[in-house]
Amino acid sequence: MSPPLVVFSHLRWTWVWQRPQQLISRLARNHDVIFVEEPRICDVTGPQMRVERVDGVDRLWADVPAGSEPFFGGDIDRYYELALSSLVPGSCRAWLYTPLALDLATGLQPSVLVYDVMDDLASFRDAHTGLPMRHRQALEAADVVFTGGRSLQRGVEALGVQAHQFSSGVEPEHYAPAIALRRSSHRLRPVVGYLGVIDERIDLELVAGLADALPEWEVQMVGPVTKIDPATLPQVTNLCYLGQRPYSQLPAVLAGFDVAMMPFALNEATRSISPTKTLEYFAAGLPVVSTRVADVVADHRQGVAFADDAASFALACRSAYLEDPGELLACLSDVVHANHWDAIADQMIQVCDAAAVSSGGPS
16 A cells, blocks of 8 residues: 555535545545545634545544634644644655645655645635745645646746646546436426536626526526625526535436536636536537637637627527537547546556655655
């Protein structure tokens, strides 16, 4: 068994299943994994450390009282340090998804420190003001830097740091059942749907306009609402919000779509994103309509129709609905299978192993 892997994340393991869960669940096949999450505001009088075993990894986090900072750093770190000292008594590898945990990671004296830059966290709403500085420090300290897309790669290289680009992948076999389920389903009207987090990155005005422009369609938004007030979500008769669904149910959700969409606003928060859902939509046999997110335009011109406003989005949806699904599947099959999470995880592990050998640490 390889050395334990300690992962520091701004995302909770039990939230939306995305890049950290896909990669780390695979690394957990050969490593004992401790997945360390940011503090959670709870009804407690003082910090309380929690540990939970789930999906083959150990989750570790601190419950903190109202008024506390829900981030790594500051006084809360000493509680994490104490917990980690008992859980990680010897050599380990450390893996960062948030640079705010840099001090905790380096305090473990890991044989390899990995920084997987999956998002430009500083551009998100309610971001910690220290993120830009900590990002640069983490880039300098890391033995291995990964990026989750082209735009993120350019941002890292602009800071003079060499990085390995591994865009997010897909688990084709997980989503394939959606294709057969869709063929056997009977709907009263076409459905265009979005699957993912609903936050400041979504152009809600575009979504509302699309629902108005497609009155004979149903527009479905599936996923958790975060960082925006649910009361401000647009309300249109044929627009519905279905909430978060577990990863196991996503094929059935996507089977209910005829067209998938990515109605991202073009702002600072989306400037560097490389949406995981693009390949998931492809694997589920869906045509995709998207705004012109830079990485999607660069990587997926073949499988995505691009639109700039509600009227053009509606026109693209109508056109996509008429496409031959068999031709679409044949066109995208190679793209989907070339980006399997298994292959991506294996390549990333090889990079980490090479870094461990060069540093003289345990492989």
